[in-house]
Amino acid sequence: NAGVMQNPRHLVRRRGQEARLRCSPMKGHSHVYWYRQLPEEGLKFMVYLQKENIIDESGMPKERFSAEFPKEGPSILRIQQVVRGDSAAYFCASSPTGGDNQPQHFGDGTRLSIL
Amino acid sequence: GDSVTQMEGPVTLSEEAFLTINCTYTATGYPSLFWYVQYPGEGLQLLLKATKADDKGSNKGFEATYRKETTSFHLEKGSVQVSDSAVYFCALAYGNNRLAFGKGNQVVVIP
Numbered sequence: 001n002a003g004v005m006q007n008p009r010h011l012v013r014r015r016g017q018e019a020r021l022r023c024s025p026m027k028g029h030s031h032v033y034w035y036r037q038l039p040e041e042g043l044k045f046m047v048y049l050q051k052e053n054i055i056d057e058s059g060m061p062k063e064r065f066s067a068e069f070p071k072e073g074p075s076i077l078r079i080q081q082v083v084r085g086d087s088a089a090y091f092c093a094s095s096p097t098g099g100d101n102q103p104q105h106f107g108d109g110t111r112l113s114i115l
Numbered sequence: 116g117d118s119v120t121q122m123e124g125p126v127t128l129s130e131e132a133f134l135t136i137n138c139t140y141t142a143t144g145y146p147s148l149f150w151y152v153q154y155p156g157e158g159l160q161l162l163l164k165a166t167k168a169d170d171k172g173s174n175k176g177f178e179a180t181y182r183k184e185t186t187s188f189h190l191e192k193g194s195v196q197v198s199d200s201a202v203y204f205c206a207l208a209y210g211n212n213r214l215a216f217g218k219g220n221q222v223v224v225i226p
Contacts, residue, residue: 004158033213042119042204042216043159056211091158098212101147101166106158 002027004094004107005074012113013082021077021110025094032075033104034067037089048098049075055098079112087114117142117209121217129225130197136190136220138179138205146207148172148181148188149214153202162190162203200224 005024013019025032030051035043048056049069060067064082069075079086089111093104122137140148147166151159163172168183177192188205205217 006158031212035214035216040218042218043214045213045215048211048213056213059213093159093214095212101208102212103149103161103164104212104214106151106160108156108158 004029004092004105006090006092006107006110008110009108010111010113012115014115015083016081019079019082019086019112021079021090021092021112022074023077023092023094023107024074025092026105029094029096029105031095031098031102032069033093033095034075034077035091035093037091037109039088043091046077050098082112082114084114087112117146117207117215119205119207119215119217121205121220125221125223127223127225128195131194132224134190134192134195134199134222136203136205136222138188138190138217140186140188140205140207142186142207142209145183146209148179149206149208150177150179150188150190151204151206151216153204153219155201159204195222195224197224197226 034046037043045059047067064080066078089109091109093106095102149164150162152162163174165172165181171180179190202219204219206214
């Protein structure tokens with residue numbers, strides 16, 4: 001009965017490198033959400049995906065950030081040319097459907113540190 | 116836009132004390148409301164939810180009532196334990212099931 005699996009748990013990158021964060025949703029869940037948590041802040045919505053489709057990316061920065069959820073395999077959040085301000089905890093959540101009453105189940109997050 | 120406001124600052128209290136964490140929201144329509152709890156180094160766990168006005172969500176001794184007239188969803192627990200020490204987030208669901216979170220409250224329970 002695996003929950004939402006995120007890896008890596010911790011990721012260290014130097015400025016200018018690329019960061020790839022992975023998320024495998026709970027079994028039977030086809031809706032994935034990514035959130036970012038800055039220090040001492042609440043989580044901020046970034047992007048909502050279904051298999052092979054981006055449904056809502058209104059919270060994603062316009063540059064350097066992208067997300068995908070392929071037909072096979074985990075969802076990937078990609079950050080190109082990372083900067084210090086990208087240091088944060090990135091959480092993935094999943095739900096079985098996209099309705100507003102569906103609670104989202106969260107992974108343990110990836111803590112990204114930029115040197 | 117839709118948003119959630121939580122009371123400022125950490126909450127420190129003794130074991131068996133009464134806990135209240137205030138949460139108010141701004142939204143168009145009637146969103147579903149949630150409380151999530153985050154233990155150190157972990158992700159968020161759903162604590163309870165309410166989907167319409169006057170609904171009361173409850174779990175593990177925690178309760179919150181969806182108050183439309185005051186746009187509030189305050190979290191309460193009658194007798195806290197040390198194991199309740201965590202960060203608590205209030206959230207609402209809006210458009211495409213996105214969640215808007217409050218800033219969270221660190222709760223520290225002292226034995």
